[in-house]
Amino acid sequence: VAATEEVGPAPADSTFGITDAFLADPSPNKINLGVGAYRDDQGRPVVLQCVRDAAARISGSEFMEYLPIGGSLTIVEECVKLAYGEKSDVIQEKRFAGVQALSGTGACRLFAEFQKRFLPESRIYMPIPTWNNHHSIWREAGVPQRTFHYYHPECKGLDFPALMVDVKNAPNRSVFLLHACAHNPTGVDPSEEQWKEISYQFKVRNHFPFFDMAYQGFASGNLDRDAQAIRIFLEDGHLIGCAQSFAKNMGLYGQRVGCLSVLCKDEKQAIAVKSQLQQIARPMYSNPPVYGALLVSTILSNPDLKSLWVKEMKGMVDRITRMRTALRENLEKRGSLNWEHITNQIGMFCYTGLTPEQVDRLTHNFHIYMTRDGRISMAGVNTHNLSMLFFNACLFLG
Ligand code: PLP
Numbered sequence: 001v002a003a004t005e006e007v008g009p010a011p012a013d014s015t016f017g018i019t020d021a022f023l024a025d026p027s028p029n030k031i032n033l034g035v036g037a038y039r040d041d042q043g044r045p046v047v048l049q050c051v052r053d054a055a056a057r058i059s060g061s062e063f064m065e066y067l068p069i070g071g072s073l074t075i076v077e078e079c080v081k082l083a084y085g086e087k088s089d090v091i092q093e094k095r096f097a098g099v100q101a102l103s104g105t106g107a108c109r110l111f112a113e114f115q116k117r118f119l120p121e122s123r124i125y126m127p128i129p130t131w132n133n134h135h136s137i138w139r140e141a142g143v144p145q146r147t148f149h150y151y152h153p154e155c156k157g158l159d160f161p162a163l164m165v166d167v168k169n170a171p172n173r174s175v176f177l178l179h180a181c182a183h184n185p186t187g188v189d190p191s192e193e194q195w196k197e198i199s200y201q202f203k204v205r206n207h208f209p210f211f212d213m214a215y216q217g218f219a220s221g222n223l224d225r226d227a228q229a230i231r232i233f234l235e236d237g238h239l240i241g242c243a244q245s246f247a248k249n250m251g252l253y254g255q256r257v258g259c260l261s262v263l264c265k266d267e268k269q270a271i272a273v274k275s276q277l278q279q280i281a282r283p284m285y286s287n288p289p290v291y292g293a294l295l296v297s298t299i300l301s302n303p304d305l306k307s308l309w310v311k312e313m314k315g316m317v318d319r320i321t322r323m324r325t326a327l328r329e330n331l332e333k334r335g336s337l338n339w340e341h342i343t344n345q346i347g348m349f350c351y352t353g354l355t356p357e358q359v360d361r362l363t364h365n366f367h368i369y370m371t372r373d374g375r376i377s378m379a380g381v382n383t384h385n386l387s388m389l390f391f392n393a394c395l396f397l398g
Contacts, residue, residue: 014132015371022369029392030367031385033376036184036348037253038316041382046316048251050309054298063294069278069286071100071259072293078300079259082216082223083230083242090234090263097273098261099281100288103253104214104245105133107260111210111241112141113280114262114273115175124210125166125176127151129373131184134177134212148176151186156341156353158188164201173206180213180242181226182347185375189219189346195229199236209233210241217249219346221317223310239263246296248348249313255292316379320348323381330386350376366392 012020018034040046070076076098080091090096101107115122115138124138127150138145148170149162167176178198183189190198202209211233216226224231233240245258260277264270281287299305328342342350354362354374362368368389370376381389 018369018371021363025367025369027367029388031369031380031389031392033368033370033380035377035380036248037377038248038251038348038379039382041319041384043380043382043385046251048309048312050299050305050312051250051252051295053305053308054295054302057298058294061294063290065290067100067287067290067293069282070098070274071288072290072297074297074301075100075257075293076259076261078297079244080261082300083211083213083227083244083261084234084263085224085227085231088234094267095264095270096261097264097270097277098259099274099277100293101243101258101260102285102288103247103256103258104212104243105137105258106256106285106288107243107245107258108134108137108212109141110260110277110280111243111262112138112143113284114277116141116143117280118276119175119208122173122175122208125170125174127163127177127179127183129185130177130179131212131214138177146170146174150183151188151351153353156188156351157344158190158194160190160194163190164197167198167201167205167207170205170207173208175208175210176202178209178211178229180211180216180229182215182219182349184214184347185349185371185373186351187345187347187349188351190229192228192232195232199233199238202233202238203236208241209238210243212243214243214245215248215347216244217310217313218317218348221314234263239265246292250296250299250309252292252295255295256289257292257296320378323378323386324350326383326386327378327381327389348377348379350378352376362392368392 022030022032038046080096080098084090101110123144123146125146125148126134128147129151135145148166149159152159181189211230217223219226230240230242241262243260247253262273264273299309324343328339331339345351352374356372359370359372359374
């Protein structure tokens with residue numbers, strides 16, 4: 001008997017499974033709000049002009065050789081500038097260990113493996129809720145998980161007091177996973193003042209902040225503003241870990257371009273940490289892909305392409321913001337329910353507060369697809385499906 005005969009099917013992925021169900025639905029009125037990828041007002045995927053220009057510039061160059069295990073040095077340099085600021089001391093003093101990673105997921109996974117190896121007694125504290133894959137990534141790396149309070153379902157905002165209690169009660173030197181901006185799935189971020197208090201308390205308890213920054217620029221349209229939390233922690237002298245991704249903000253989803261950086265006390269330590277990260281990467285995937293890295297480094301190191309990128313990113317953010325306003329106005333015109341959270345939350349997602357049963361009804365009766373936690377992708381809303389969405393919502397709400 002072949003060993004594979006005993007293998008049963010794995011459960012469908014909770015996010016990607018929605019796209020499969022959407023594609024299989026023959027209804028002409030179906031709407032997909034499950035997908036975590038930007039769409040234009042016609043519902044089409046977008047390739048940014050800066051990416052097209054970068055592709056034209058690199059076409060014909062001889063770039064298909066392997067990258068080093070740690071990836072493109074240019075990318076890493078540009079990434080740390082984006083995260084920590086152009087003129088940051090950690091960059092001047094070379095106090096960072098940075099490697100190109102397989103987008104944000106790969107950066108998280110590398111860090112989780114690093115944590116397992118070098119902080120063997122530690123746990124990872126995750127917000128409730130968090131991006132589903134965070135749980136799987138740290139589980140697969142064998143790092144025990146704990147949770148901390150984050151979202152308050154009644155006020156549909158941050159449960160700051162409970163979060164602070166959890167930070168204070170965690171054992172000294174705990175590792176915390178924080179979403180740098182545009183928290184997925186809730187769209188709820190701490191305010192500047194709250195980040196300062198969190199950072200202070202981390203200092204008191206000697207906690208290690210690991211920032212997952214999958215949406216830099218996608219929350220506010222401004223790269224520095226979206227790195228505010230990281231800059232506050234930096235100012236307070238924390239050593240930080242950071243996962244970066246160009247999936248959303250450059251629309252390079254399938255190219256898998258990202259970066260993991262870990263700040264260290266000095267250059268010597270940074271060199272050691274980088275060598276360990278490379279050693280972890282080598283048997284996993286040997287070295288990261290080259291084409292997307294070239295696109296990103298071409299854009300980031302060319303001032304004209306970089307400003308075109310920022311302008312196009314702002315365009316995406318502005319469209320999402322307009323859709324938030326329109327959806328909220330439409331829903332509130334109809335009745336007494338308060339939909340303020342749609343415009344208060346930021347980033348690509350809105351956490352509607354719908355229960356899994358309500359989501360199932362919306363999908364079965366009205367062909368509206370979203371994740372069962374009630375998260376909708378605002379990028380899936382456009383001026384064409386808005387009225388259909390509104391019409392269906394009215395029927396649904398009775
Ligand atoms: N982290 C968060 C919070 C995300 O929402 C995502 C994507 O949805 C990622 C990381 C990783 O995405 P990717 O691996 O495509 O960069």
